[in-house]
Amino acid sequence: MPRLLLKKSMVIGIILLFFGAGVSISAGQINIIKMKQSTNIMDTIYVDDDNTAGPWDGSSDHPYQYIQDGIDNANNGDMILVQDGYYTENIVIDKSISLFGENKTNTIIYGSYTGDVVYITVDGVTFNHFTAKSGGIYSGDSCLKLYNSSVIHNCLIK
Numbered sequence: 644m645p646r647l648l649l650k651k652s653m654v655i656g657i658i659l660l661f662f663g664a665g666v667s668i669s670a671g672q673i674n675i676i677k678m679k680q681s682t683n684i685m686d687t688i689y690v691d692d693d694n695t696a697g698p699w700d701g702s703s704d705h706p707y708q709y710i711q712d713g714i715d716n717a718n719n720g721d722m723i724l725v726q727d728g729y730y731t732e733n734i735v736i737d738k739s740i741s742l743f744g745e746n747k748t749n750t751i752i753y754g755s756y757t758g759d760v761v762y763i764t765v766d767g768v769t770f771n772h773f774t775a776k777s778g779g780i781y782s783g784d785s786c787l788k789l790y791n792s793s794v795i796h797n798c799l800i801k
Contacts, residue, residue, distance in 0.1 A: 685721055685722060686717075686722070687721070687722045687723075688701040688707070688713045688716065688717055688721055688723045688724070689702060689703050689706035689707070689724050689726070690706050690707045690708070690710050690712070690713045690724070691708070691728065692708055692709075692726070692730055693726070693728065694707070694708050695708060699712065701713060701716055709730065710723070710730050710732060710734050710742070710752065711732055711735070714734060714735070714736055714737075714738065714740065714742075717740050718738065718740075719738050719740065720739065721738075721740050721741075722740065722741045722742075723740060723741070723742045724743050724745075725742065725743065725744045725745065725750055725773070726745050726750070727745045727746055727749035727750050728749075728750065728751070729753060730753065731755060732753075732754075733754050733757065733758050733762070734752065734760070734761055734762070735762045736761070736762065736764065736765070736768050736770070737764045738765060738768075739766060739767030739768060740768060740769075741768070741769035741770075742768075742769065742770050743769075743772055744771065744772035744773040746772060747772045747773060747774055747797050747798055748774060750773050751773070751774045751775075751776065752773055752774070752775045752776070754775070754776065754779065754786065755777060756777050756778070756780050757779050758778070758779045759779065759784055759785050759787075759788045760775040760785070760786045760787065761775045761787045761788070762788045762789075763787075763788070763789035763790070763791065763793050764790060764791065765791055765793075766792045766793065767792070768789075770793060770794065770796070770798065771794075771796045771797055772796075772798065773798050774799040774800075774801065775787050775798065776799075776801035777801070786800045786801065787800050
């Protein structure tokens with residue numbers, strides 16, 4: 644009889660061990676979800692001018708067509724990866740984000756000779772591997788305008 648009681652106790656103990664582990668994992672997953680909601684975990688947003696038909700959600704499978712769409716849908720701390728292409732737009736960077744072009748000679752932001760091509764209005768922006776060209780024709784227009792502390796690296800400004 645004591646041997647049977649011992650076996651039953653072991654089985655119950657093992658069941659409780661697995662149950663306890665399951666509760667622990669579930670609680671850990673809940674804590675991770677809460678941590679992600681309460682902190683700004685960096686997301687990566689993708690842009691590719693070749694995605695002309697959509698859909699556009701900023702994922703690697705469905706990148707935005709325009710850089711400004713990526714910026715508008717970013718949060719502070721996010722990274723935007725821009726594929727090689729010819730982006731005819733003027734962009735305003737008003738969030739502390741990092742933008743990386745695939746290649747400075749083939750990732751071109753073309754301003755069509757209107758306004759500022761790239762206008763950075765906040766601190767903490769990283770802007771890498773782009774060509775910005777054809778800024779506006781009026782006094783004060785430029786290819787790259789920044790009013791705050793940012794990092795500009797390996798870019799061509801024309």
